[in-house]
Amino acid sequence: MRNAVLLSLISIILVSLITIGATYVIPEQVPGEFSSSEVSIEPPESEDTSHYPYLLREYEGKLAVFTDDLVEPDMVFDVYVKTLPEFDREQLKTGVRVETYDKLVNLIEDYIS
Template identity: 45%
Template sequence: MKKNWIVLLCAVIVMIAGLALVLSQNHISGTPVATSSDILANSTPKAPSSQESSEIIAMTSKSNVYTVKEYEGHIGVFFNDERKPYEEIQVEVSTLPEADRKLLKDGIKVTDTDRLNSIIEDYES
C-alpha cells in the first residue's frame, strides 16, 4: 500500500513539474497576445509587423485564413484561397483613405474571427 502512494506521489510531482515547464516556456517565449486594438489604429487597420507576418504564415498551414481585400470596387472577405468572396461589404473602396485602399489592395490576412469582425466593423462604421 505504501509503495502505491509513493508511486502516485511521484507521478503527481512529475505532472506538476511538466506543467510548470510548459507554462514557463510560454512565458519566456514572449508570444504577443493580439487584441483588437493591435489591428485598428485611428480607424485604419495597421499593416502587420514582420513578427505578425511570420506568425500568420506559420498559422496558415494549420488553420483557416480570411483575407479582406478590394473586390469589384468594394470590400470582399475571402475564405482561404477562394476566388469569390464568401461575404461582400458594400463600402466603396474609392471613398476610403489612401492607407486603407493600399491595405485592401494588398489584402489583410487574419486567422481569428474576432479580429476579422473587428476589421469589418471598422470599415462599416
C-alpha cells in the same frame, strides 16, 4: 442705461460668434493612439500570416472577405473601397490577413463605420 444694455448684448453676440467661428476653423485634435495614419492593421514583419484563415480584400470595388478560395469571395459588403482613406485602400489592394473571426468582425466594423 439703454446704451449699456445694448452694448452688453452686442458684446455677448460677438463673443458667441467668435467662439462658434473658432470651433469650425480650428482642426479637431485626434490623439496619436487613434490616428488612422499611425495605426497599422498589418502584423509585424517577422510574423508569417499566410496561414491566417481570413483575407480582407477589394473585390469589384467593394470590401470582401475571402477564405479558402481567393478567386470568389465568401462575403461582399456594400462598402466601396474608393470611399475609404488612402491608407486603407492601399492595404486592401494587397489584402489584409486576419487571424480570428473576432478580429475580422472588428475590422469590418471599422471599415463600415
